[in-house]
Amino acid sequence: xxxxxxxxxxxxxxxxxxxxxxxxxxxxxxxxxxFGPDCPRRCSDRNVRYWLSGKVRWPWVQYLLAxxxxxxxxxxxxxxxPRGKGSTNLPAPPHRPLAAPKEENVLRRRFMxxxxxxxxxxxxxxxxxxxxxRLSMSDVxxxxxxxxxxxxHFFAIGGGPLLAAATAFVGxxxxxxxxxxxxxxxxQALHAAICSLYASAGWAxxxxxxxxxxxxxxxxxxxxxLQAADSSAVARAWSNLALQARTEGRHREAVxxxxxxxxxxxxxxxxxxxxxxxxxxxxxxxxxxxxxxAARSLLAAERAYDRATTPPPSWLAxxxxxxxxxxxxxxxxxxxxxxxxxxxxxxxxxxxxxAMRRQRALYRVQLAELQLAQxxxxxxxxxxxxxxxxxLDSRRxxxxxxxxxxxxxxx
Numbered sequence: 001x002x003x004x005x006x007x008x009x010x011x012x013x014x015x016x017x018x019x020x021x022x023x024x025x026x027x028x029x030x031x032x033x034x035f036g037p038d039c040p041r042r043c044s045d046r047n048v049r050y051w052l053s054g055k056v057r058w059p060w061v062q063y064l065l066a067x068x069x070x071x072x073x074x075x076x077x078x079x080x081x082p083r084g085k086g087s088t089n090l091p092a093p094p095h096r097p098l099a100a101p102k103e104e105n106v107l108r109r110r111f112m113x114x115x116x117x118x119x120x121x122x123x124x125x126x127x128x129x130x131x132x133x134r135l136s137m138s139d140v141x142x143x144x145x146x147x148x149x150x151x152x153h154f155f156a157i158g159g160g161p162l163l164a165a166a167t168a169f170v171g172x173x174x175x176x177x178x179x180x181x182x183x184x185x186x187x188q189a190l191h192a193a194i195c196s197l198y199a200s201a202g203w204a205x206x207x208x209x210x211x212x213x214x215x216x217x218x219x220x221x222x223x224x225x226l227q228a229a230d231s232s233a234v235a236r237a238w239s240n241l242a243l244q245a246r247t248e249g250r251h252r253e254a255v256x257x258x259x260x261x262x263x264x265x266x267x268x269x270x271x272x273x274x275x276x277x278x279x280x281x282x283x284x285x286x287x288x289x290x291x292x293x294a295a296r297s298l299l300a301a302e303r304a305y306d307r308a309t310t311p312p313p314s315w316l317a318x319x320x321x322x323x324x325x326x327x328x329x330x331x332x333x334x335x336x337x338x339x340x341x342x343x344x345x346x347x348x349x350x351x352x353x354x355a356m357r358r359q360r361a362l363y364r365v366q367l368a369e370l371q372l373a374q375x376x377x378x379x380x381x382x383x384x385x386x387x388x389x390x391x392l393d394s395r396r397x398x399x400x401x402x403x404x405x406x407x408x409x410x411x
Contacts, residue, residue, distance in 0.1 A: 003054030008079030010052055012071055016136040017183030017289070020045040020052070023070075026134065026181060030066040057081040070134065076356055096385035125158055135182040135190065143173065143193045148314035154358070163208055166201035167217070188228050194316055195224035195233045199240055206247065209395040215244050232273060235261040236315070246284060255284035272312040274304035276319050279327035283408065286334035294331050301327070318359065326363055334371065342370040360396050361389055368404045381408055 013023060027043040043063060050056040057080060059067070064075045073076055146169070173194050182190065202217035222237035242257035258281040261267065268274050268309055282297035305324050312319055329344035344366045352360050364387055371380040384405070389398065 002055075005054050005213065006057075006079040008051050008077070013052075014076065015138070016071075016134050017186045018134075019183065020048040022183060023048050026070055027063060027066045029060060029181075030069050034065060034069060035062065051080075058083050062221045113318050132179050133181070135176065135180045135186050137186055137189060140186060140189045140193050143190070143197070144314075147193065147200060150197075154200065154204060155250050161212070163201065163204040163213070166197060166204055170197050170201060170220075173197065183211065188230075191224045191228035192233050195221050195228055195230070198224055199236055200315065202240055202244075206244070207394045207396050209399065211244070211247060214247075215241075218244055231264045231266050232270060235264060235267040235273060235277065239280060242280060242284065246287065251284055251287040255281065255288060255290075256282055271304045271306075271308035272316050273317055275301045275308070275324060276316065276327075278304060279324060279331070282331040283327065283334060286331040291335060294335060298328055298331060308377075318354070318356065320351070322348040322353075322356075322363075323359070325351065326359070326366070329366065333373075338370055338374050342367065342374070345370060358392055358394060358397070360390055361387060361394075361401075365397060365400050365404060369400070372404065373406055377408065380404065384408075 010184050013019075018026070024043045024045050024047060027047075031039045031043070039062070043066075047056070047059070047063070051059060058064075058075075059080065060149040064080065067078055068075055076082065082289035150162060150166060150169075173190070177187075177190065177194075198217050198221035202214045202221060205211075205214035205217055218237060218240040221240065222234065225233035225237045238257050238261035242254040242261065245251070245257060246254040258277055262274070262281070267277070270331075278297045278301035282294045282301060285291075285297055300326060305319075305321070311317075325344045326348035329341040329348065332338075332341035332344060345363055349360065349363050349367065352363065354360075364383055368380040371377075371383060384401075387401070389401065
């Protein structure tokens, strides 16, 4: 009778990104954990091939115990077939770790809890992160979903309450990188996910007016993007560093960094990312008095956005028609074209989705600023009428609003 392949074990290995070699290594490490460092570590990729092929249907008991611990399920659920009734009763290992909570799935994990950021972390679903065990692509998908919720929260209320939660989340993920096991594919995807989270945390710091922390987080985002070998993530990091440079008055550096982000053909072919980068390039060129370059970049941004046929990734969810118009208004302002800037900002307000309350408040303040620049005091006052920022937490918007209100009070 021909051996029956163990498809259940093969499926679980794919899910957790195990190769035959890495599973053998993990079994040997687990043997030392369960039975002590003196336990023979004889498992090799040949053993794993025998298990997968069905040539060995019921492995050596110590291997089974290690496999049960690694996958968090009994041997029969791993596709192994007992030799007889008595073989199903596996002995407990002498150094078996403390049992994990019943609700944990796949692996036994130790979870870290948030401290001062507990409320926000709980609301966003980021209050638990694996501290040990083996990470799979499902763990990475969970991180991506949590980061998307954090981004959506930012678009709605601003970065104030999110900075501490985001940085704490990054810290837990870095701990997972150090202490967990994972395959090459999971490692690369995890670096990309951490890059995205660093970028979101950097934006939260920027919104809070903490430029030093923002710069550090954006630099860390670039490092993670390079480790992930993800050109889009690298471009995003360069773009954020360019914005940081512009915020600190280093305008020519901002232009150079944005051009660096656009160097990759793959990035230029991504309509959403290209639209953002060309818009920011136009602002930098306008600030450095490159009128022709700014005009070309604004046109390139519009053309790139017009090519978009699919929804953007979660971190670029803010990049809609309204945002493209709002970014163009900033470029026109830098060029001294206040009337064009005012019209573009008004258009952004008309196109903006209702859920993006932070951006709506920002554009109303921006519109009032432009109206004051053109000595339209009554229009500026009317623009701010009824503006409610009580539910927002953005120091950037609050500071700009205070300046406009003071100007209106003294003119």
